[in-house]
Amino acid sequence: MTQPKIIVVGGGLAGLMATIRVAESGIPVDLFSIVPVKRSHSVCAQGGINAAKNLKGEGDSTWKHFDDTIYGGDFLANQPLVKGMCEAAPAIIDLLDRMGVMFNRTPEGLLDFRRFGGTLYNRTAFAGATTGQQLLYALDEQVRRFESEDKVKKFEGWTFLSVVLDDGGVCRGICGMDLRTMEIRTFPCDAAIFCTGGIGVVFGRSTNSVVCTGSAQSALFQQGVYYANGEFIQVHPTAIPGEDKCRLMSESARGEGGRVWVPKQAGDKRAGKDIPENERFYFLEDWYPKYGNLVPRDVATRAIHKIVFEMKMGLVGEPAVYLDVTHIPRETLDRKLEGILEIYEKFVGVDPREEPMKVFPAMHYTMGGLWVDNQNQATNVPGIYAAGECEYQYHGANRLGANSLVSCIYGGMLAGPAAVRYARGLESGCENVPGAIFERERVRQQDITDALLNQHKGTENPITIWREMGDIMTENVTVIRYNANLQKTLVKLDELSERFTRINLQDRTQWANQTLNFVRELGNMLILARVITMGALARNETRGAHYKPDFPERDDANWLKTTKASYNDGNIQLEYEPVDTSLLQPRERKYTAKA
């Protein structure tokens, strides 16, 4: 066989790392991304990246990182790869440091670490409050270097539509659409690595970026890739509510000493800064003395929900609580948190150094994603690999803060070489696949697009359908889940899918038609929403981020298992597989202990 050909779809942290690893082994890569990779969603990550480098004399270790991750994820993650990730993390930080990431430093010129949720150690390396941006740029620069050596070819402004499967069900290429010319084209490859990120847009308003629709994952799912643990959706406790987006106030605000509180007196109308110390209720510190403000996200989110909705102690006029950093010296704030405080200042118009911030939980992250094996980041379809937020492997039922960046990079590091090994091992490469196979897929995709462009009688507005989907998903499939409401959600999704067939594509031009692309994504989102809701409905227990008041306990006997959704001719089926708990025995997850 000649030189293998690898395609990477998605240029966030995971995709760029995978690209670097493949290019480094001398094999050319085609890299596809909707947005220029430097604008990928990973730029939004604020707080930091975990690695137990134990530079603070706390006796931290990779095993403790592993234990925190598994425990924080409520024992739903397969353990061997998580252990591998935690062991690789210190070297990953070193690598990023060598790539020039401007991590914060100690006086000795070493990396500084801060504390994040769900751990008692200072384990999070950070670059101000824009760590994700800094990491993404470092990888972007390395890829640009390979690009200048012609080892990487970028297709920015292309969206992935589907994979090209041969008659044996093996991936032989991808089909994409140029978002400028709207041309649909296939690209042969021997293996494709998918790193298409999060799915926040399914929930309407989230902390995610605009392109985080999960459309690619859904397309793959519809072509036979399993989707695992879809029901595990992380809601971040502290975000600024907004009509277009909920902007995150990173856990690092609490890591640097930020405190969450509400007035002791419900309905207290005074401004936050005028309420004296002894009239404030620091409910996280009160309820969880050991971890305090740094309990894991699911725990903090539910606590805020309880304060606001059950105890009616939220702030006057809006569902929100205070996140307060005003007691931290200004100099520290500017050095370590400037990036996020600036966001609050710009969008709310209030200086958070002077006044406590008003925050509320918002959909943030999907623990679930494309199913991959527990060694190679390979999906069940030969030739398809996945890494980053779009796959399910590392975070179980709840992700710890600052663990995503490390899982994205680790996943990319594994996926790249694994795809190369697979491609080298193929008996016959994509160049021998008959053109008709590619043409078949191209025509199928072209037909879908043409049908949308030619539908003139549509009445339904895509944005309206999307809003309704987001609203019902946020209401019923995030923090608190009742089976009756989940059922209602499925009915609503049916209705939306039906209305979707009557969509009115207001723009029928063939040039940079963003509506066309959005509508195609919306169709995929509706299916993903169903996978998530069905998984949630089926899982009658409470585990990590999945909370059902009617089933308030974790049920290991029945539910210590991975949800695997599959798609056959329009039907979604759920099956389950056991979790690999070979390294740590599941134990009760409780953060209420005394310090």
Next chain:
Amino acid sequence: MADKTFIVRIKRQQRPDESVRWEEYELRYRPHMNVIICLRDIAEKPFTRSGVESTPVSYDANCLEEVCGACAMLINGTARQACTALVDDLEKPIRLEPLTKFPLVRDLVVDRSKMFEDLKRTHCWIPIDGTYDIGEGPRMAPSVQEKGYPLSRCITCGNCLEVCPKVNQRDPFVGAAIVSQVRLFNMHPTGAMHSAERLEALMLPGGIADCDNAQNCVKACPKGIPLTESLAAVNGQVLVHAVKSWLRGE
């Protein structure tokens, strides 16, 4: 009570080779609106003020929190990010136009690939040996990190290029953002070993000498990057490099 409304005027162009037209939309006011919400409102109801059906406006946006750089445009004539442009703070009617220094794609979308190409031309990366584990990176004084970090926050939005009189169709000037990146990489202990490559690149056409010190860039930068400081610093570096390599072959 009747809803409060306001007007948005948008410069539209279906394709680069098609004619320009201005459209006016009347939108319902809500608190905390930004320009992105305006554009979404229009996408949901693409009818102009006079009731004519139009198409949703094409625009770039991703992060919606001013860290991806995608959404730069001219808002009331000012080059800035749309996601942080709050309706409350803007003079009405709000006027939206695409950036003018980059090739137009459609409506408010322009092609900024020039910037990424220029990052390539100027070798803006740290040439590491490989991704395998070879231990820790070089130590770095906190004071260096504190200088470098603000530079590394550049979101490649292009606002600094938009306002620069020397960035235009006649002049290939790379612009302040790229020069500032060169400074960043020259500051890093490993990057400094290769500073000559970057400085040489900046002596070529479109390089540092094109800067004529109008100092607009620094005022347009949404990230508050000290661009004029970077320009001056790199100017000095290039000069020293040029003289040294000429006189002493260094």
Next chain:
Amino acid sequence: MPAAAPESKTGYILDKLQSLSGVVPIGAYLVDHLWSNSYALVSIEKYNQVSGELQTVPWRIGVEAAVLWIPLLFHSLYGMYIWSRGKSNALSHPWMSNWMYVLQRWTGLLAFVFIGWHLYTERFGGHGVTRYAGVAQDMTNPWYVIAYLVGVTACSFHLGNGLWNFACKWGIAITPKAQHAAAWFGAAVGVGCTLAGIVVVLGFHYAWFPLGGYVQ
């Protein structure tokens, strides 16, 4: 102008020479020129003596060409080329430094016209020898006075602002603080030159010798 080969450094070198030539020799000459003309504020004799000395340097034509005309011609013509490569936008982005950018160009042009005319009338026009009486004679014409005031102000502004530019563009003043200081320095030079120029012109016009007192 210089159709520099695409990947060559010629453009860089020419840009730097243009920039340098504004300071030395042209800027330095401007200061010196205002200095020697200030002797007109002392006395007629002193002025005639100083200018007589200047006008009798050996190899005069060669020296003047080398340190003055050629650099000036290069600075000006290449300056206009640089100007043509920019697209000023001070109306849409009316920041102070942006206006300075525009003014730097227009004052350069004014200076060019003025210097050309000044050379024509004072250096080549008559005799190549300037004496107090001749200049004073010219300065009785109010149009001359206006032209000189405008010309000298333009040159001085251009030099003052140019020094600030120079400090930034040669990496001398890097931090905002230093650039601020450089701006003040440039402003001081600019204002100083303007004032000196105006006083000299008025001195000729009114036959006024305010500095004569020192030299009794």
